[in-house]
Amino acid sequence: EDKVVQSPLSLVVHEGDTVTLNCSYEVTNFRSLLWYKQEKKAPTFLFMLTSSGIEKKSGRLSSILDKKELFSILNITATQTGDSAVYLCAARPRNAGGTSYGKLTFGQGTILTVHP
């Protein structure tokens, strides 16, 4: 059975701190690893990682995938109170024909709280 585990489960920091969120996965026919930010309801997309060792960046957020060790990290530098949210990672398998059949397997999420 496919499995995704995130750590830590919760994290409390102060504005300006740098945080690293971890995600490990065991997925049959793995294709890609996705990170989402969930503030109230709808998870919003952050990154999709398919290749090992290539860092993706968006502002103060960055992420990288290690397909040999089966994990990914999400870094947030110079945290702000607006970064407070649940961060979810999800693994997507490869499907026949290269289609994007959905079945994302999510981790339980990391609750990040940033205090002013």
Next chain:
Amino acid sequence: DAGVTQSPTHLIKTRGQQVTLRCSPKSGHDTVSWYQQALGQGPQFIFQYYEEEERQRGNFPDRFSGHQFPNYSSELNVNALLLGDSALYLCASSLLRDAGNEQYFGPGTRLTVT
């Protein structure tokens, strides 16, 4: 560009009742997936619809069923509701042939079973 929409936003039902949740995918998307997110947990995959057929299914009982319409919108039906069905139900849409495209999530329907 309209994103994924879901209705209703909140719903309260009694054990044993049936419920129908609705989802309209993002414009241009043809595939709809449904997820159940219990409090404090990550979303769990229920099933996915494409071309009006269920294509993949997670570990959910037959009480959970769905439908996709010709305009790509979708419904999730849950029969014989249990207290444990209380959760946030998320709909996500994507374009099947774009394997590099991420899934876009709707705001969800909060279902409470009493």
